[in-house]
Amino acid sequence: MHDVVIVGAGPVGLLLACELGLRGCSVLVLEREPEPGSPWRAAPLGMRGLFPASVQALHRRGLAEPLLDTPGVPGLGRPGGAGHFAGIVLDAANVDIDALPFRLPSTVPEVVMTTLEAVETVLSERAVKLGVEIRYGVSISSVTQDDETVVVGDGTDEYAARWVVGCDGGRSAVRKLAGFDFAGTEPTFTGYVMLATVADPGQLAPGFTLTPAGMYVHMPTTGHIGMMDFDGGAFDRSQEPARDHLQAVLRRVSGLDVTLTDVRLASSFTDRAKQATTYRRGRVLLAGDAAHIMSPLGGQGLNTGIGDAVNLGWKLAATVNNQAPQGLLDTYHHERHPVGAWALDWTRAQVAIMRPDPHAQAIQAVVRDLLATRDGTTYVLRKMSGLSARYDLGSEQPLVGHNAPDFCLLDGTRLADLMQDGRGVVLDFSSEQRLEGPAAAWQRELRYAAGPAENDFGLGAVLIRPDGVVAWAGDRVPDQDSFERAVRRWF
Known part of the structure; x- marks a missing residue:
């Protein structure tokens, strides 16, 4: 098992x-x-x-x-x-x-x-x-x-x-x-994506084009075409869309008399949420x-x-x-x-x-x-x-709950280097008081690195979970008690 x-x-x-x-x-x-x-x-x-x-x-x-x-x-x-x-x-x-x-x-x-x-x-x-x-x-x-x-x-x-x-x-x-x-909500459109050849590719504008009927995306160098048709998601997605259907949708969405001469791959999707x-x-x-x-x-x-x-x-x-x-x-x-x-x-x-x-x-x-x-x-x-996402971890400290930036200590050690084994990390930027005692007690789950950083955002130390989220952050004099509580919450 x-x-x-x-x-x-x-x-x-x-x-x-x-x-x-x-x-x-x-x-x-x-x-x-x-x-x-x-x-x-x-x-x-x-x-x-x-x-x-x-x-x-x-x-x-x-x-x-x-x-x-x-x-x-x-x-x-x-x-x-x-x-x-x-x-x-x-x-x-x-x-x-x-x-x-x-x-x-x-x-x-x-x-x-x-x-x-x-x-x-x-x-x-x-x-x-x-x-x-x-x-x-x-x-x-x-x-x-x-x-x-x-x-x-x-x-x-x-x-x-x-x-x-x-x-x-x-x-x-x-x-x-x-x-x-x-x-959730049901679809309002059927979307299509395909690799296709257009008889006159110059008819379609490159990139994203919004139209009164929807949107199409045209990548001329690769033959990649996407479309959004506001049909209420009516297309039967159990079947692969045929060339004639794709051409009709492209003409309706683009407002152009465009012709598909070849369709190599095609699929559909919706905005069902x-x-x-x-x-x-x-x-x-x-x-x-x-x-x-x-x-x-x-x-x-x-x-x-x-x-x-x-x-x-x-x-x-x-x-x-x-x-x-x-x-x-x-x-x-x-x-x-x-x-x-x-x-x-x-x-x-x-x-x-x-x-x-x-x-x-x-x-x-x-x-x-x-x-x-x-x-x-x-x-x-x-x-x-994704950098603005923040979990509510019960702290008013602005960095707590955010994805940790890639802190770099002055000796060249980077946060990303410390996290490759999947453990959490304690970064101790303070020269006034060390967190070595608590960090040592949790060394199976945490890595500890000390020293000033190129940019510490005015912090004395941070505790970072294995997923890169800041679980605790302290000022220039780290609070040992709050650090211990934060560690025990997650490890």
């Missing part, structure tokens, strides 16, 4: 497997696809943007560098290098970088364009090195649990574990079979698209899923290893459910101003003007980056 069975070998499932494997858990990953890789996960259709919070999460585990070494994965530098809100492209020159919260320079780019294939390759290689077993071609058809174990089956074989995590996408079998409630009402039922948990689905507008799906994985991983590992304080695993739902709810609303807001009706179009014009300002662009990039 394994400690944890993860259903789904996408980026979320594989990153979660790495987090668990790093802490010595026995992990089995089951994937319904017969083998890794597909045209939908490679460029150009598999291109995705990783925002700063996600890049930092990977960097803290030594995963950003091998990802950046993958051919065709460019680092984009600072936030604002790419992105849009409701099809309105953001101008990087309008971003006030200094307004982004608790930002420090890092040794990796803050924004990375990559492919699902590249992310999954890097993560699967790391997972295997950590002892994780990955099996392909396994479609789960049953989930049963009692107080001690969970058993998932595919009709032929059964797989028992102490815990099961569904990371198997928007149509999650685990979510349905385990009886999770899935609440739903979320599991709880992320845990007994010994079954959900993460990524299995826990929340939304339209791809703004690129929040993958980034929200990465946040789920790094939040859940260390908490579930501590629970498996009988090292978790009371209620630790329950904080996964309490912290991540509001983030998922925000992501759904973020995409709903974009859809609302893209609708082909006079009211939506009027609001869109106002939003377009706001996004042309420095404050407007910075606001959107701040939200998209």
Whole structure:
């Protein structure tokens, strides 16, 4: 029997497997696809943007560098290098970088364009090195649990574990079979993505184009075309869209007499926005698209899923290893459910101003003007980056609950270097009083580093959880008692 069975070998499932494997858990990953890789996960259709919070999460585990070494994965530098809100492209020159919260320079780019294939390759290689077993071609058809174990089956074989995590996408079998409630809003549009050849490609404008009937995206160099058709989600998504249908939609949305001469790949999606009402039922948990689905507008799906994985991983590992304080695993739902709810609303807001009706179009014009300002662009990039997200950890200290910046001590030691083994970190910047006593008592779970930093934000010391979230921060004279209470809460 394994400690944890993860259903789904996408980026979320594989990153979660790495987090668990790093802490010595026995992990089995089951994937319904017969083998890794597909045209939908490679460029150009598999291109995705990783925002700063996600890049930092990977960097803290030594995963950003091998990802950046993958051919065709460019680092984009600072936030604002790419992105849009409701099809309105953001101008990087309008971003006030200094307004982004608790930002420090890092040794990796803050924004990375990559492919699902590249992310999954890097993560699967790391997972295997950590002892994780990955099996392909396994479609789960049953989930049963009692107080001690969970058993998932595919009709032929059964797989028992102490815990099961569904990371198997928007149509999650685990979510349905385990009886999770899935609440939200129904679709207003059908979206299409395809690799196609256009008879006269010059007819279509490159990039994002908003029209009175919806939106289309045209990447002439790759043949990548996307469309949004506000049909109430009427298209039957159980079938692959035919060329004639795609051409009719493209003509309607673009308002142009455009002709598709060849369609090599095509698929559809909607803006259905739903979320599991709880992320845990007994010994079954959900993460990524299995826990929340939304339209791809703004690129929040993958980034929200990465946040789920790094939040859940260390908490579930501590629970498996009988090292978790009371209620630790329950904080996964309490912290991540509001983030998922925000992501759904973020995409709903974009859809609302893209609708082909006079009211939506009027609001869109106002939003377009706001996004042309420095404050407007910075606001959107701040939200998209993930750096503005803050968990309520019961502290008024501004940094507590935020993703920790990549602190760098004057001796060259960086926070990301200290976090690669999956432990929490104590950074002691104060020369007046040392935290060596308490830190030593918790050295199995914490790494300790002392010395002045290039920028300490006026702090004497910080306690950082294994997921990179600041759990405690003190002034120039660290408060030993409050530090001890913070450690005992999380470790």
